[in-house]
Amino acid sequence: MTTDTSLERSLEAILMVADEPQGLVALATAVARPVASVRQAIDNLVDDYDGVDGSVRRGFELREVGGGWRLYVRADYDHVVADFVTTQNPSRLSQAALETLAVIAYKQPISRGSVAAIRAVNVDSVVRTLLGRGLITEVSTDAETHAVLYGTTDLVLTQLGLNSLDELPPISPLLADGAEGFDERL
The missing domain is CATH 1.10.10.10 (Winged helix-like DNA-binding domain superfamily/Winged helix DNA-binding domain)
Incomplete structure (x- = not known):
């Protein structure tokens, strides 16, 4: 298993701004890489975010939902994020x-x-x-x-x-x- 950190960082950047789950084919098209390479990079990111192999378990996770991949707040931190969004970070309406x-x-x-x-x-x-x-x-x-x-x-x-x-x-x-x-x- 070879790690392609450039591909992983590119996928992270796309997933960070995506507001809908992104399928493997769409991600592969976006980064102009084979679907198999993107699949492997996604698996690596999931393991990395989950703290597999000694890495730090992140406050967010990469989940496959609705036929695609999307970043979500880890359930352990839902209460913190909900509090922040509703009380600490009131944004103005357009x-x-x-x-x-x-x-x-x-x-x-x-x-x-x-x-x-x-x-x-x-x-x-x-x-x-x-x-x-x-x-x-x-x-x-x-x-x-x-x-x-x-x-x-x-x-x-x-x-x-x-x-x-x-x-x-x-x-x-x-x-x-x-x-x-x-x-x-x-």
Whole structure:
């Protein structure tokens, strides 16, 4: 067994930025190497991260899931990472996320399609982000269209320092013409 550290480092770099599991063929194509070489390098990385042969067991692991390979936090450290992500490293929302959150807050319950129509852009990834951060939740399903309807969570109220959605300021005065807005709740 020959170790090709250059190949292993290249695979590490790709796996570090990949947000989906990567199959052996895709990885082999990305590094322009034979699938068998990539398979061996992946096996070496798994052993290295797991502390086989005296190496240090890492806080992350390389797992095969969904037909591909991806780096994951080792289960032993889930609680540390969860705490860091939710309390120690609060990241700011993008402008698109803030706008989408505002539409949902003022018009809830509202479907993804309705939010997209109001914003005139695709909001799929933004809605996923807001769901992932616990700022919105699925509240019901539209009886006619079967579309999922979204609403804000208590976390939004906490972050805004509000007791209820009734405390949201009227938005009409903030609009350019001041004549129309989201003052009416659905």
